[in-house]
Amino acid sequence: MSYLALTDADRESMLEEIGVGSIEELFADLPAGIRFDRPLDLPPALTEQELNAYFEALADRNEHNGAHVSFLGAGLYDHYVPAIVDAVLQRGEFLTAYTPYQPELSQGVLQSIFEYQTAICELTGMDVSNASGYDGTTVAADACYIAKHATGRSKVVVTEATNPQVRQVVKTYAPGFGLEVVEVPQRHGATDPDEVRAAAEGAACVIFQHPNFFGVLEPAPDLAAAAGDAEALPVAHVDPLSLGVLEAPGNYGCAIAIGEGQSAGNHISYGGPHYGFLAARSEFIRRMPGRIVGETTDAAGNRGYVLTLQTREQHIRREKATSNITTNQTLLALGGLVYLSWLGPRGVRELAETCMALADYAKGRIVTAGLELPFADRTTFKEFAVRVGRNARKVVKDAVDQGIHPGYALGRDYPGMDDVLLVAVTERRTKDDIDRLAEVLAP
Amino acid sequence: MKLIFEKSRPGRRAGRPPATDLPIPEVPAELRRSEPPRLPEIAEPDLLRHFTELSTRNFGIDTGFYPLGSCTMKHNPRVNERLAALPGFRDLHPLEDENRAQGALRICVELQDALAEITGLEAVSLQPAAGSQGELTGLLLMHAYFAERGEDQQRRKIVIPDTAHGTNPASVTMAGYELVDVQTDPRGNIDVDDLRAKVDETTAGLMLTNPSTLGLFDENIEEISRIFHDAGALMYYDGANLNAVCGISRPGDMGFEIVHINLHKTFSQPHGGGGPGGGPIAVSKRLEPFLPVPAIVRDGDAFRLDYDRPKSIGKVRGFLGPFGVFVRSYAFIRAYGPALREMSEVAVLNANYLLALLRDDYKLPFDRLCMHEFVVSARRLRREHGVTALDVAKRLMDYGFHPPTVYFPLIVPEALMIEPTETEAKETLDAFAEAMREIAREAVEEPELLKAAPHDTVVGRLDEVKAAKRAVVRYQFEDHPDLSAEPAAAGIEAPKGA
Numbered sequence: 001m002s003y004l005a006l007t008d009a010d011r012e013s014m015l016e017e018i019g020v021g022s023i024e025e026l027f028a029d030l031p032a033g034i035r036f037d038r039p040l041d042l043p044p045a046l047t048e049q050e051l052n053a054y055f056e057a058l059a060d061r062n063e064h065n066g067a068h069v070s071f072l073g074a075g076l077y078d079h080y081v082p083a084i085v086d087a088v089l090q091r092g093e094f095l096t097a098y099t100p101y102q103p104e105l106s107q108g109v110l111q112s113i114f115e116y117q118t119a120i121c122e123l124t125g126m127d128v129s130n131a132s133g134y135d136g137t138t139v140a141a142d143a144c145y146i147a148k149h150a151t152g153r154s155k156v157v158v159t160e161a162t163n164p165q166v167r168q169v170v171k172t173y174a175p176g177f178g179l180e181v182v183e184v185p186q187r188h189g190a191t192d193p194d195e196v197r198a199a200a201e202g203a204a205c206v207i208f209q210h211p212n213f214f215g216v217l218e219p220a221p222d223l224a225a226a227a228g229d230a231e232a233l234p235v236a237h238v239d240p241l242s243l244g245v246l247e248a249p250g251n252y253g254c255a256i257a258i259g260e261g262q263s264a265g266n267h268i269s270y271g272g273p274h275y276g277f278l279a280a281r282s283e284f285i286r287r288m289p290g291r292i293v294g295e296t297t298d299a300a301g302n303r304g305y306v307l308t309l310q311t312r313e314q315h316i317r318r319e320k321a322t323s324n325i326t327t328n329q330t331l332l333a334l335g336g337l338v339y340l341s342w343l344g345p346r347g348v349r350e351l352a353e354t355c356m357a358l359a360d361y362a363k364g365r366i367v368t369a370g371l372e373l374p375f376a377d378r379t380t381f382k383e384f385a386v387r388v389g390r391n392a393r394k395v396v397k398d399a400v401d402q403g404i405h406p407g408y409a410l411g412r413d414y415p416g417m418d419d420v421l422l423v424a425v426t427e428r429r430t431k432d433d434i435d436r437l438a439e440v441l442a443p
Numbered sequence: 444m445k446l447i448f449e450k451s452r453p454g455r456r457a458g459r460p461p462a463t464d465l466p467i468p469e470v471p472a473e474l475r476r477s478e479p480p481r482l483p484e485i486a487e488p489d490l491l492r493h494f495t496e497l498s499t500r501n502f503g504i505d506t507g508f509y510p511l512g513s514c515t516m517k518h519n520p521r522v523n524e525r526l527a528a529l530p531g532f533r534d535l536h537p538l539e540d541e542n543r544a545q546g547a548l549r550i551c552v553e554l555q556d557a558l559a560e561i562t563g564l565e566a567v568s569l570q571p572a573a574g575s576q577g578e579l580t581g582l583l584l585m586h587a588y589f590a591e592r593g594e595d596q597q598r599r600k601i602v603i604p605d606t607a608h609g610t611n612p613a614s615v616t617m618a619g620y621e622l623v624d625v626q627t628d629p630r631g632n633i634d635v636d637d638l639r640a641k642v643d644e645t646t647a648g649l650m651l652t653n654p655s656t657l658g659l660f661d662e663n664i665e666e667i668s669r670i671f672h673d674a675g676a677l678m679y680y681d682g683a684n685l686n687a688v689c690g691i692s693r694p695g696d697m698g699f700e701i702v703h704i705n706l707h708k709t710f711s712q713p714h715g716g717g718g719p720g721g722g723p724i725a726v727s728k729r730l731e732p733f734l735p736v737p738a739i740v741r742d743g744d745a746f747r748l749d750y751d752r753p754k755s756i757g758k759v760r761g762f763l764g765p766f767g768v769f770v771r772s773y774a775f776i777r778a779y780g781p782a783l784r785e786m787s788e789v790a791v792l793n794a795n796y797l798l799a800l801l802r803d804d805y806k807l808p809f810d811r812l813c814m815h816e817f818v819v820s821a822r823r824l825r826r827e828h829g830v831t832a833l834d835v836a837k838r839l840m841d842y843g844f845h846p847p848t849v850y851f852p853l854i855v856p857e858a859l860m861i862e863p864t865e866t867e868a869k870e871t872l873d874a875f876a877e878a879m880r881e882i883a884r885e886a887v888e889e890p891e892l893l894k895a896a897p898h899d900t901v902v903g904r905l906d907e908v909k910a911a912k913r914a915v916v917r918y919q920f921e922d923h924p925d926l927s928a929e930p931a932a933a934g935i936e937a938p939k940g941a
Contacts, residue, residue, distance in 0.1 A: 001778045001779070002778070002779055002782055002785065002786065003517070003518050003520060003711075003778070003865075003866050004785070004786070004789050004865055004866065005866060005867060005868035005869075006789060006792070006793075006868070006869060010868075010869040011792065013869075014792060014793075014795075014796040014869060015792070017796055017799050017800070018792075018795045018796055018798075018799045018812075019799070020795075020812075023788045023791070023792055025812075026788075026791050026792060026795055026812055027660075027691060027791070028812065029659070029660045029662050029811065029812065029814075030660055030691070030692055031662065031664065031665055033665055034664060034665060034692050034693075034696050034697045035691065035692055036563075036690060036691055036692050036693050036696065039690070039781045039784070040560055040561065040689070040690045040780075040781045040783055040784060041560050041781075042557055042560060042561075042776065042779075042780050042781050042783070043777060043780055044780045044781070045777075045778060045779055045780035045781070045782055046777050046778055046780070048520075048522050048778070051522055051526065051774055051777060051778060052522065052525070052526070054777065055526040055529065055550075055770070055774060056526075056529060056531075057546075058531070058546035058547070058549055058550060059526075059529035059530070059531025059532050059546055060531055060546065061531070061545045061546030061549075062531040062532065062535045062539070062543065062544050062545070062546045062547050063535075063539060063540070063543035063544070064530050064531050064532075064533075064534040064535040064536075064539075067530075067531075070536060070539075072536045072538050072539065074538055075761065076536060076537065076538075076761075076762075078534075078536070080460075082458055084457070084487065084490060084491055086528070087491070088491070088494040088495075088498075089715075090524065091494070091495070091498040092503050092504075092505030092506070093498040093499065093501040093502065093503045093505065093506060094497075094498055094501060094503070094715065094716055095503065095505075095519065095524075095713045095715060095716075096503035096504035096505045096506075096516075096519050096713050096714070097501055097502060097503040097504075097714065097715070097716040098509065098511055098514050098516060098714045098716070098717070099714070099716070099717040099718075100716060100717065101511070101848075102502075102836065102837075102840070102845065102846055103902070103905045103907075104837065104840055104897050104900040104901070104902055104903070104904065104905065105501070105502035105840055105845060105900060106501055106502065106716070107444075107497075107500040107501065107901055107902060108497040108498050108499070108500040108501030108716075109497075109501050109716035109717065111444065111446070111497055111500070112494070112497055112716075113717075114446070114916070114917070114918070115446055115447050115448065115918070117916055117917050118446075118448060118917040118918040119480075119482055119483075121917045122480040122481050122482060123480045123482075127917070128916050128917065129916075129917070131717065132718070134572035134573065134576060134760055135572065135760055135761045136761060137758070137760055137761045138572065138576070138759075138760060145617075165758060165761045165762070166761075168757050168758040169757070169758050169759060169760065169761070171757055172583065172735075172756055172757035172758055172759055173579075173617075173759075175583070175586060175619065176579070176582070176583060176586070176617050176618040176619040177617065177619065178619055217470070217471070217474055220474060221473060221474075243476065243480065244476070244480075245470050245475065245476055246470065246474055246475070246476055247474055247475060247476050247477060248476065248478075248480070251477060251478075260761070267528075267533045267534065267767075268533070268534060268535065268536050268537070269527070269532065269533050269535070269765075269766055269767040270532060270535040270536070270537050270544070270547050270762075270763070270766035270767075271537035271761060271762030271763050271764070271765075271766050272572070272719070272760075272761070272762065272763075272764060272765035272766055272767065272768070273572070273718075273719030273721075273765035273766075273767050273768055285914060285916070291717060292916055293916065294910040294911065294913070294914060294915055294916050295910065295913070295915040295916075295926060296905050296906045296907065296909045296910035296913070296926060297905070297906055297909065297926050297927045297929075297931075298902045298903035298904060298905050298906065299903055299904065299906075299931065300903055301927035302902050302903065302927070303902075303926065303927065304902040304905045305905075306905050306907050306910045308907070308910040308911050308914065308916070309911055309914065310911075311911075313609075314575070314608075314609035314610050314612070314613035315608075315609040315610075315851070316609070317609075317613070318609045318612040318613060319612035319613060319615060319616045319622045320616070321609065321612075321613040321616070323613065323617070324575040324576075324578060324579060324610045324613035324614040324616075324617055325573070325575055325576075326573065326574070326575050326610055327573040327574065327575070327705075327707060327714070327717060327718045327719075327720035328573075328717055328718045329572075329715075329717075329718045329719050330715050330716045330717030330718045331713075331715025331716060331717075331718065331719060332715075332718070332719060334715075334716070337447075338490070338494060340482050340483075341447055341457070341482065341483040341485060341490055342457045342458040342487070342490060343457075343458050343460070343482070344455075344456045344457065344458070344482050344483060344484045344485070345479040345480055345481065345482045345484065346456060346479075346484075347456060347457075347458050347459065347460055348479075348480065348482065349476075349479065350459075350460050350462070351460040353463070353467045354460055354461060354462070354463045356467060356468050356470075357463045357465040357466065357467045357468065358463065358465065360465070360466070360468045361465050379468070379470070379471060379474075396540070397540070400540055400543065405536075405539070405540075408538055427460050427461050431465075
């Protein structure tokens with residue numbers, strides 16, 4: 001199958017118009033030594049029906065949420081995605097448009113990004129948001145780059161209780177940015193503000209996740225204040241849905257708020273694509289990476305939207321740009337906007353409360369079943385750690401055989417936690433699911 | 444049109460999450476939200492109407508011809524959307540046990556194999572989220588490679604031609620390298636003499652798009668490759684223009700050892716108004732140990748993730764990369780099979796045909812056959828009639844077409860960069876050429892008509908200077924300013940490049 005439109009007669013008359021005798025002649029500029037002289041070694045072409053069959057068979061080999069009960073989270077969460085999100089994202093005018101370089105033909109995308117920026121600012125308590133970053137990891141590297149240039153400092157501090165993948169990506173980017181990365185250890189599942197204060201001395205920023213990777217609510221205002229004491233920029237990495245019940249980072253002194261948007265409106269999709277969000281106080285607007293949409297007017301005074309402050313960007317500033325980002329995650333961010341609009345302010349709070357209540361119920365059931373919570377005295381959001389009393393990876397394997405995925409084994413990321421499991425509970429889990437989890441985990 | 448926030452009314456709502464009869468735990472007072480976020484409060488019918496109306500104020504490939512140069516705006520097959528939305532893919536968690544994700548891992552490995560074959564290289568990482576992240580990843584690979592050889596302190600320079608996408612120099616800075624610009628010769632190739640003078644033992648590598656952003660294949664690519672290999676430097680291929688050469692010439696055979704592939708260009712991932720994309724990189728055997736973790740590998744008849752890569756640069760993105768993009772792109776590749784060569788041939792045929800139709804009315808800065816795209820200049824229209832490339836672009840909207848890329852590449856004044864792609868019918872190309880010729884006539888007879896264009900769009904030409912000066916980047920509720928009351932700002936025009 002191909003998606004070509006030319007008939008043989010078309011090809012002939014087009015070659016004639018060009019003034020060449022064959023398609024090969026169009027490639028006359030290619031030196032003989034670098035021409036590819038055999039057919040591509042790819043499987044034979046498939047019809048649409050054959051494509052369907054091939055991919056459906058592969059999809060059937062995956063044990064997805066819904067086919068079994070899963071308490072996996074660790075950064076991506078099984079929240080319900082309403083039908084209206086998919087319906088809007090499949091509108092061809094959104095789906096098949098490029099980056100809105102020509103605003104008169106792109107008001108739909110531009111206005112929706114402006115609305116997305118507003119929604120993210122409202123959630124995070126910030127003044128300005130970009131049009132999205134790649135995901136919840138790369139926006140952390142972006143925040144470091146902003147902080148380095150805003151402060152002239154070349155050390156960044158990340159808490160150990162921040163998602164390991166976020167820390168790994170920051171470390172990958174750091175040598176190119178000329179940054180040194182320092183980690184502040186977790187203490188009993190949370191971060192000590194005094195240790196942050198000491199580490200932040202001479203640092204460009206302090207990145208902390210809240211709720212952190214263990215689901216624990218950090219002393220976030222104290223962490224931000226500790227960073228601020230050292231004149232390092234406080235950067236909060238937040239779950240957007242947690243902001244239905246937790247204070248907005250802009251209201252406790254953070255300079256930048258970042259996060260993974262997946263839990264607000266994107267399917268898990270085996271890890272992507274999703275959107276990362278990055279919002280900041282207005283003083284950092286000219287250091288922000290990526291697209292930003294601004295309001296303006298046409299000559300008749302009609303309101304309209306354009307990509308703005310483009311002198312930050314690679315296509316204008318080239319090597320002096322604030323980032324190399326071009327293509328971002330606009331369609332997924334649009335999904336986020338539709339989702340947040342669908343929930344509204346009350347829905348976001350109610351959803352956060354439901355997740356918290358179910359997670360709390362799960363903690364109770366698991367303790368009753370005879371297991372221990374390693375951070376029992378900490379308040380958590382929708383995820384929490386459980387000590388399973390034996391190798392957690394083995395526990396996962398056994399539970400999966402019984403049709404339930406009990407969570408993420410923390411041993412790979414945290415030495416000494418080989419017997420600890422990270423359990424995520426969303427609104428899609430029922431009390432019955434949780435009762436089964438407790439049964440399966442019981443020693 | 445109103446913003447969704449302006450349609451909000453207290454007490455309305457659309458979605459309702461499941462309620463719970465369980466007690467709701469207390470959030471400690473110092474962490475508790477003080478004011479609810481002012482998200483829209485709107486009923487579902489009006490929510491859907493809002494976004495439907497917004498979509499009608501937007502132009503996509505589904506709407507019409509979209510010859511945006513270097514962006515490869517080809518048809519997006521809908522079967523790929525259906526496949527990516529299969530629950531076995533859409534609802535699969537990336538931390539799921541590998542044995543229970545074999546179908547997904549198989550797609551990743553088969554896509555890696557296909558990309559290795561198409562690029563002529565040995566190993567592939569699917570992780571980078573977009574082309575520009577592929578670039579950064581490639582440069583970090585160079586760092587790691589030279590560090591292992593003890594040459595990292597010495598090799599600090601990356602050579603880039605003046606026709607390059609802006610992402611190339613921006614990536615060089617982000618990777619901590621120094622930029623060395625090399626010029627273009629009168630035939631539109633890299634100036635080899637200039638290049639020779641700038642490549643030495645301090646050079647880490649080259650970043651090159653071939654065919655270039657001029658739509659020209661570099662005739663001296665073998666000589667360029669010799670210069671870099673003799674200097675012990677590496678060559679990076681910006682795959683933005685790979686659509687021209689699939690099955691015809693492979694970057695690996697040209698001497699490149701790192702290639703990024705824009706899945707949202709050549710392999711038809713819908714661009715979504717600005718993403719998602721996908722920017723896998725393919726590399727030679729000697730660079731494979733440095734690729735991001737985890738590697739996705741074959742293990743007999745099964746597939747698994749391999750984290751045991753001690754020389755890896757680390758992770759550049761969460762999990763394995765944008766998997767949904769892999770499904771769509773791999774389905775696209777499987778639809779064509781070896782006939783991907785025909786795809787590229789027709790892309791080049793369509794571009795040359797359109798060029799032949801336009802060459803009498805627009806100036807061609809380099810008089811050669813083109814590859815999958817070409818650049819013409821509106822310089823004569825500007826000199827003789829005061830009509831700019833931007834005016835031509837805006838007027839095209841009135842004819843129902845999306846404009847080409849304008850003012851890029853930077854070395855061509857009043858540039859219009861046109862890429863029709865292989866999926867357009869001859870009639871569409873004929874109609875577009877007719878509109879371009881008509882506009883050239885209007886430039887002579889009614890230049891004011893062009894300067895005031897577009898006339899038939901939902902808004903007129905927008906004041907970008909005012910937008911940048913006022914920087915209103917979010918709705919401000921009761922404090923929202925009325926910009927229509929403020930005078931226009933004098934305009935400068937920014938490139939609208941890819």
